[in-house]
Amino acid sequence: MSVVVVDGPMMEEFVDDAEAFGKWTDKHFDMLDTDGNGELSRDELQNRKGKFSSSEFELQSKEEISSLYDILIERFDIDKSGTIDRQEFKALTKEIMLAKARGIGNSPVLVILQGDSLVMRVVQRFSAKK
Numbered sequence: 237m238s239v240v241v242v243d244g245p246m247m248e249e250f251v252d253d254a255e256a257f258g259k260w261t262d263k264h265f266d267m268l269d270t271d272g273n274g275e276l277s278r279d280e281l282q283n284r285k286g287k288f289s290s291s292e293f294e295l296q297s298k299e300e301i302s303s304l305y306d307i308l309i310e311r312f313d314i315d316k317s318g319t320i321d322r323q324e325f326k327a328l329t330k331e332i333m334l335a336k337a338r339g340i341g342n343s344p345v346l347v348i349l350q351g352d353s354l355v356m357r358v359v360q361r362f363s364a365k366k
């Protein structure tokens with residue numbers, strides 16, 4: 237675990253990098269797709285081991301989380317299959333990251349990193365450039 241500083245534009249640049257972002261979402265999609273059928277069911281999404289990032293979901297009750305997933309699936313299940321496929325997952329992750337980036341804006345924030353989060357990738361990418 238480590239503490240790093242990120243800002244909105246850093247996150248936006250990462251999401252805009254189709255290759256880096258695609259790699260990350262592919263890897264996490266495979267991790268979440270525990271039965272390997274190429275689609276994420278509601279259960280697979282909700283029981284995910286890796287989180288999109290930090291701790292905002294942990295602050296919410298189970299009921300809130302449950303309805304959050306209802307909304308997420310309804311909104312991003314483009315073909316109405318009841319599950320999230322790879323492309324839908326990418327769109328979903330992108331939307332969440334951009335929302336976070338907008339929330340952070342131009343003032344850098346401290347983030348506590350745990351495991352292989354997307355924010356971690358953002359930071360590694362930028363420290364590699366220096």
Ligand SMILES: [Ca+2]
Pocket residue numbers: 269270271272273274275276277280
């Ligand atoms: Ca599956």
Ligand SMILES: [Ca+2]
Pocket residue numbers: 312313314315316317318319320321324
């Ligand atoms: Ca679908």
